[in-house]
Amino acid sequence: MPALDTKAILQGRKPGRSTSLTIGIIVGTLCTLGMIGYLLVSGLAHGGVHGILGFLLSLLAAVIPVAILIPLILLLDRLEPEPGRLLVFAFLWGAGVAVVVSLILNTLGMEAVAVPVFGADVGEMVSTAAVAPVVEESAKGIVLLLLLWRRRHEIDSYTDGVTYAAMVATGFAFTENVLYFLSSFFEEGFFGLVFTFVLRGLIAPFGHPIYTAMIGIGVAYAAMNRGRLRLLAPVAGWVAAVLLHAMWNGSTFFGWAGLGAAYLVLFFVLLGIIVIAVQDRRRQVAAISYHLPAYIPTGLVTPADIRMLSSMKGRRGARAWAQRNAGQRGRQAMKDYQLAATELALLHQRLDRGVARPHWEGRRDNFLALMHVAREAFLGRVQQPVAPGWAATPTDSGFLRRADFAHVIASAQEQREQREQGARPSSGRHRGAGQRYRSHGDPRHGRGNPG
Structure with a gap:
């Protein structure tokens, strides 16, 4: 792919x-x-x-x-x-x-x-x-x-x-x-x-x-x-x-x-x-804190990660930690992860205002796919899990939890190819990419039961 x-x-x-x-x-x-x-x-x-x-x-x-x-x-x-x-x-x-x-x-x-x-x-x-x-x-x-x-x-x-x-x-x-x-x-x-x-x-x-x-x-x-x-x-x-x-x-x-x-x-x-x-800045931080918890069931983000994403000090510390453990590639991966997570929260903020673009679900899946790929790029350089400074143990951070998320990447790629061909994405495939979130609560409303 x-x-x-x-x-x-x-x-x-x-x-x-x-x-x-x-x-x-x-x-x-x-x-x-x-x-x-x-x-x-x-x-x-x-x-x-x-x-x-x-x-x-x-x-x-x-x-x-x-x-x-x-x-x-x-x-x-x-x-x-x-x-x-x-x-x-x-x-x-x-x-x-x-x-x-x-x-x-x-x-x-x-x-x-x-x-x-x-x-x-x-x-x-x-x-x-x-x-x-x-x-x-x-x-x-x-x-x-x-x-x-x-x-x-x-x-x-x-x-x-x-x-x-x-x-x-x-x-x-x-x-x-x-x-x-x-x-x-x-x-x-x-x-x-x-x-x-x-x-x-x-x-x-x-x-x-x-x-x-x-x-x-x-x-x-x-x-x-x-x-x-x-x-x-x-x-x-x-x-x-x-x-x-x-x-x-x-x-x-x-x-x-x-x-x-x-x-x-x-x-x-x-x-x-x-x-x-x-x-x-306060509204953006509030959007991160309000909308990202709905994605905890994906394994890509945890409460500890949300706290890290909600402060400039936490973000700087996370990038420094990633660079220490995986060099410049790790720092870039952490930066991509942070930006994708922030854009995901702001996407839901635009949904609340009623100004999101059509087919916003495709953008959501793309952000999630990028978060996954960024994390995998970092993990490929780490010899063993290292507890980040913002989490008590490695398992407390979604950035260090390996999860099977290939279906999101595949769905994002398929939707992109279909849009380029002028066709509408298949509703069945889209459900496959998003069903996991809706089973725990609808992220469009910013809330969900983490299970």
């Missing part, structure tokens, strides 16, 4: 590379390289060797906020981390596609509309405080709508929406910072670049991520809920993002007092986002 595609199972897609995602990454990369090349040529044209030096300093300065922001963004979503390729796509969209679109439209808006209508001074203010926020938040927000359309099932919490939004915005801020730093270098020299870096890179590096996070929250609401409000949520998020962005841009015309007031508002918005992330 072919090996299971771990990433495909966790992401809820067909096995193999996603062609559309690969194309998106390529387009984003080309646009990003195009913008960086354009800025390099601009530096060379304005100052020759001196301009190239300014470009290199600007590029280095722009990397520093990115190196600070990305780890903080990923820290928000540690319990159920988003697929790396999707995060890369989001970053490249912001750094390339969104910047190119914004540069073109902002320039046209200022030269063709704002300045001719309002004059040079007022036109610049209108373009900065009104046109730019609308254009830039729209350019960044499009990719979040694409994710909502194509990868809705990946967005299980508001934190997921914030994570994708922050990655898009961080990419956008990276390329925009190179542009601003280089402009300051030409206008005011090295000290002008340093001043702009301190203002944009150190004092207010969270600006773009905070604005676009509003769209991410709206998109997350649309992904997690039903009803008419879900259609309005992304629009409301976009409006909030534009208003925050306009407030910050407009504050620059009122000196340090204006910047201070705007900074204070953004600080409290950031605190609100952190509170949302904390609440999301």
Whole structure:
């Protein structure tokens, strides 16, 4: 039987590379390289060797906020981390596609509309405080709508929406910072670049991520809920993002007092986002504790394992334990096990909300199959059972209990092949994969009698 595609199972897609995602990454990369090349040529044209030096300093300065922001963004979503390729796509969209679109439209808006209508001074203010926020938040927000359309099932919490939004915005801020730093270098020299870096890179590096996070929250609401409000949520998020962005841009015309007031508002918005992330973490832990006990009869999870899965400290300890006993392969197996178990709990959470995809039973069986395969990969390297730190004895952990679960893997493989052929799975076969759970209680309701 072919090996299971771990990433495909966790992401809820067909096995193999996603062609559309690969194309998106390529387009984003080309646009990003195009913008960086354009800025390099601009530096060379304005100052020759001196301009190239300014470009290199600007590029280095722009990397520093990115190196600070990305780890903080990923820290928000540690319990159920988003697929790396999707995060890369989001970053490249912001750094390339969104910047190119914004540069073109902002320039046209200022030269063709704002300045001719309002004059040079007022036109610049209108373009900065009104046109730019609308254009830039729209350019960044499009990719979040694409994710909502194509990868809705990946967005299980508001934190997921914030994570994708922050990655898009961080990419956008990276390329925009190179542009601003280089402009300051030409206008005011090295000290002008340093001043702009301190203002944009150190004092207010969270600006773009905070604005676009509003769209991410709206998109997350649309992904997690039903009803008419879900259609309005992304629009409301976009409006909030534009208003925050306009407030910050407009504050620059009122000196340090204006910047201070705007900074204070953004600080409290950031605190609100952190509170949302904390609440999301609690809801995810509650989903693990509530829904996974129904799967105790499978032998793949025990009460001790559920306690381990419900804390970041327990998860880290389990991965370290697996690495000590089976090397890097064991650590990866434990990571796959933890992610599959978490996704299983979140699948039932989506069922409770009424937003699960059709044929959710196939995804359930795939997660269980992955948990089984991950455990077997680890056990193949262990000479004898070793009691994990979260369980009193080896038999207290489902990760170390060998059980005959081949029928789940076979069922998942068969259903996948049938879906690819456009046929519906056989109801009889599906019962064979799920009967064991229903005999102990229906997991769809999150409860079951472990026997």
